[in-house]
Amino acid sequence: MSSLARTLEIRTSPHILSGYAVDAIMFNVVLALLPVTAFAVWAFGLTALLTLATAMASCLLTEQLACRVAGRASTLDDWSVAITGLLYGLTLPPGLPLWMVAAGGAIGVGLGKSLFGGLGCNPFNPALVGRAFLQAAFPVAMTSWVPAFAAERFRTLPASSLAAPFSQPSYDGVTTATPLALWKFDGQLTEVGDMALGFIGGSTGETSGLLILLGGIYLVARNMMSWRIPVAILGVVAGASGILHGLDPAGYAPPGFMLFSGGLMLGAVFMATDMVGSPMTSAGCVVYGALIGLLVVVIRVWGGMPEGVMYAILFGNATTPLIDRWIRPRTYGTSVRRASP
Amino acid sequence: MRLLGLQSFRHGIHPPDLKDATRALPIRQFPFAPLLIVPLLQHVGKPSLPTVREGERVVRGQRIATPGAFVSVSMHAPASGVVRRIALAPSISGRMVPAVYLEPHPGSTQEVAEGTPCPLESARREEIIAAIQDAGVVGLGGAAFPTHVKLKIPADKSVDTLIINGVECEPYLTSDHRVMLEQREDVFTGIRYLLRVTGAERAIIGVEANKLDAAAHLRDGLPEDLPASVEVLRVKYPQGAEKMLITALLGREVPSGGLPIDVRALCVNVGTTAEIGRLLPHGRGIQERVVTITGPAVRHPGNYRVPIGTPLRFLLETVGVEEDVNRVFLGGPMMGTAVSSLDISITKGNSGVVAFTDTEAERTHRKIHPCIRCGYCVDACPIFLDPSQLGRLAQDQQYQRMADELHLMDCFECGSCSFVCPSHIPLVQMFRFAKAAVRKAEQAQASG
Numbered sequence: 001m002s003s004l005a006r007t008l009e010i011r012t013s014p015h016i017l018s019g020y021a022v023d024a025i026m027f028n029v030v031l032a033l034l035p036v037t038a039f040a041v042w043a044f045g046l047t048a049l050l051t052l053a054t055a056m057a058s059c060l061l062t063e064q065l066a067c068r069v070a071g072r073a074s075t076l077d078d079w080s081v082a083i084t085g086l087l088y089g090l091t092l093p094p095g096l097p098l099w100m101v102a103a104g105g106a107i108g109v110g111l112g113k114s115l116f117g118g119l120g121c122n123p124f125n126p127a128l129v130g131r132a133f134l135q136a137a138f139p140v141a142m143t144s145w146v147p148a149f150a151a152e153r154f155r156t157l158p159a160s161s162l163a164a165p166f167s168q169p170s171y172d173g174v175t176t177a178t179p180l181a182l183w184k185f186d187g188q189l190t191e192v193g194d195m196a197l198g199f200i201g202g203s204t205g206e207t208s209g210l211l212i213l214l215g216g217i218y219l220v221a222r223n224m225m226s227w228r229i230p231v232a233i234l235g236v237v238a239g240a241s242g243i244l245h246g247l248d249p250a251g252y253a254p255p256g257f258m259l260f261s262g263g264l265m266l267g268a269v270f271m272a273t274d275m276v277g278s279p280m281t282s283a284g285c286v287v288y289g290a291l292i293g294l295l296v297v298v299i300r301v302w303g304g305m306p307e308g309v310m311y312a313i314l315f316g317n318a319t320t321p322l323i324d325r326w327i328r329p330r331t332y333g334t335s336v337r338r339a340s341p
Numbered sequence: 342m343r344l345l346g347l348q349s350f351r352h353g354i355h356p357p358d359l360k361d362a363t364r365a366l367p368i369r370q371f372p373f374a375p376l377l378i379v380p381l382l383q384h385v386g387k388p389s390l391p392t393v394r395e396g397e398r399v400v401r402g403q404r405i406a407t408p409g410a411f412v413s414v415s416m417h418a419p420a421s422g423v424v425r426r427i428a429l430a431p432s433i434s435g436r437m438v439p440a441v442y443l444e445p446h447p448g449s450t451q452e453v454a455e456g457t458p459c460p461l462e463s464a465r466r467e468e469i470i471a472a473i474q475d476a477g478v479v480g481l482g483g484a485a486f487p488t489h490v491k492l493k494i495p496a497d498k499s500v501d502t503l504i505i506n507g508v509e510c511e512p513y514l515t516s517d518h519r520v521m522l523e524q525r526e527d528v529f530t531g532i533r534y535l536l537r538v539t540g541a542e543r544a545i546i547g548v549e550a551n552k553l554d555a556a557a558h559l560r561d562g563l564p565e566d567l568p569a570s571v572e573v574l575r576v577k578y579p580q581g582a583e584k585m586l587i588t589a590l591l592g593r594e595v596p597s598g599g600l601p602i603d604v605r606a607l608c609v610n611v612g613t614t615a616e617i618g619r620l621l622p623h624g625r626g627i628q629e630r631v632v633t634i635t636g637p638a639v640r641h642p643g644n645y646r647v648p649i650g651t652p653l654r655f656l657l658e659t660v661g662v663e664e665d666v667n668r669v670f671l672g673g674p675m676m677g678t679a680v681s682s683l684d685i686s687i688t689k690g691n692s693g694v695v696a697f698t699d700t701e702a703e704r705t706h707r708k709i710h711p712c713i714r715c716g717y718c719v720d721a722c723p724i725f726l727d728p729s730q731l732g733r734l735a736q737d738q739q740y741q742r743m744a745d746e747l748h749l750m751d752c753f754e755c756g757s758c759s760f761v762c763p764s765h766i767p768l769v770q771m772f773r774f775a776k777a778a779v780r781k782a783e784q785a786q787a788s789g
Binding site: 008012078080120280281285328 | 356657658666672675676707716726727763
């Protein structure tokens with residue numbers, strides 16, 4: 001029998017694998033973000049398209065360049081930087097000068113990821129690092145909002161998009177306010193239905209709460225996302241704001257408004273759940289999510305800014321190592337909790 | 342521990358079952374190879390000592406080796422024939438072990454020799470233990486640990502529950518499933534012997550829900566006077582591991598570094614139990630075992646009663662293999678060992694032979710990514726280790742720290758972490774290496 005003359009391959013067990021793969025998980029996150037992305041382009045038109053494309057290009061180029069400098073093989077094929085690029089773009093206000101978009105992407109991937117050693121080593125969500133940089137450096141541009149569903153959105157670009165680097169972008173007076181800003185500064189509540197569907201102003205990809213949830217459900221169904229994190233975040237935000245609203249309905253926004261306003265949905269479903277920056281254990285994920293939810297409410301209600309999701313998640317990322325150290329399951333057959341490494 | 346209606350343990354994984362090719366195929370007798378090579382070390386412990394000489398004629402079932410120590414067992418001739426040589430032979434571990442080369446007599450009727458029966462009713466405990474050692478019984482589930490050793494219960498310990506392990510949680514394997522369907526009475530007789538030896542009040546046969554026919558068959562035939570029950574368990578890997586099975590059935594946790602007897606339990610594989618029930622009343626010894634030969638590269642998969650010492654090459658030639666056979670391993674795909682040579686033979690611990698073609702082998706050749714802290718391994722580990730953190734320490738060669746701080750030595754290498762890892766980090770392999778390094782360091786310390 002000739003086939004038995006073949007050299008047999010020696011490999012250690014297990015000889016079968018689950019089929020999960022990093023690149024497949026990352027690719028599915030990108031897939032789950034596509035409806036949100038499509039809605040962003042529909043709602044904001046050309047400027048969203050250009051913002052997203054610039055963000056993506058900036059992130060991919062930075063990662064590629066970092067690999068080149070580090071003398072590593074390209075890591076673009078693990079799709080993780082594609083998520084960063086897409087998420088980063090989706091958190092930016094439409095009409096943001098494109099040079100800022102490019103700069104933030106380079107900072108986010110370069111300082112937030114590559115400098116730490118690339119995939120798996122970054123303590124903070126790189127997309128949010130990029131956004132945090134822009135928020136600190138260009139606070140006005142980052143809080144100027146081009147309105148959604150403008151009539152000419154597929155034909156013209158807002159003047160601000162093409163602003164020259166380091167010039168003052170001009171907004172032609174056509175900016176709008178986000179529901180959170182309307183509430184914070186004018187005490188005006190937006191209809192929750194409009195917010196859930198996305199007929200409001202805001203960052204390119206944060207406005208359609210329902211499409212974001214849809215993407216999250218897809219990932220949870222495929223076991224590619226911890227459902228505990230978004231549930232904990234949204235639960236705590238709803239619970240805490242519900243209590244406050246119950247105590248003083250005029251002074252505090254109702255839970256439905258809190259859930260669907262600002263970047264909470266996008267942050268809770270797609271940002272806080274980034275595996276690299278979130279805890280390893282199920283219990284840890286609940287604590288981490290609850291902490292983020294609490295911070296969101298604190299910043300939104302008592303902070304100087306109308307929105308706090310980005311900082312809440314970055315703080316959450318920062319506590320992850322501590323949570324992983326404190327919340328450790330007891331090893332089978334041992335009476336003591338596992339010692340901290 | 343009861344979850345979703347059926348009992349099980351926490352964590353663990355759900356690999357594909359892959360048993361369809363053989364689960365419905367009755368056990369068939371495998372032909373004799375022209376030369377059987379019977380290793381004298383097929384078990385954990387000391388080698389057996391041959392009692393035959395080169396050139397001697399033996400009868401099938403005749404004892405050909407006696408235990409070399411307490412942790413050792415007898416060996417029996419798998420066929421009637423002539424001892425050609427007593428010399429070294431290759432083994433799965435890569436080491437050469439002493440072996441009896443036996444040439445079966447083609448004209449023989451291959452009748453099995455009867456020995457001195459061990460009567461169930463009148464034999465004393467020590468006599469049954471001796472009979473089990475004399476019958477060459479070792480853990481047939483794969484561990485190959487001499488069964489009589491664990492039946493020798495220390496004076497300060499006792500057993501209240503005997504657990505018969507019919508879980509067979511490894512994908513592909515169906516030998517225990519067939520034994521439960523075809524050797525019910527042997528299983529019950531074996532349980533009677535084991536209950537007598539251990540003094541346990543009751544026996545529980547644990548069967549996973551993918552073998553409901555076997556569970557029903559056993560339950561229907563349970564004799565009135567046998568204090569035994571059949572428990573159906575939720576399908577989950579590695580439920581066949583002693584510790585997991587004890588937790589699933591009794592809710593007890595075997596202490597780290599301890600044995601089931603520390604929680605008054607004792608586990609015996611169902612195939613081992615059936616052999617005890619089949620052999621002891623006739624004073625015979627193990628000269629063959631049920632092996633599932635399967636996998637996509639096998640042309641005629643099945644459950645076969647294979648003579649001990651059958652060379653792997655003869656075995657695969659007999660069932661036929663595809664041209665693109667790529668990998669052959671003994672045992673299941675989760676914990677089985679890939680063989681480098683087909684010149685090794687089937688031993689008592691081999692419950693399965695699985696052959697892969699290029700296609701299946703290719704599926705395990707995956708690009709290794711950095712750990713993305715997904716936590717899949719943490720949720721998979723049945724003993725609640727942190728494989729991710731252990732993996733990091735292993736990369737830094739911090740083996741002692743892995744053992745001291747993260748319970749490395751409790752890892753029983755089930756491979757669940759490697760199975761789920763989306764980064765394809767060879768975690769369990771790193772842990773095997775680390776465990777060996779720690780043991781070596783401890784030995785060096787003890788001797789130096």
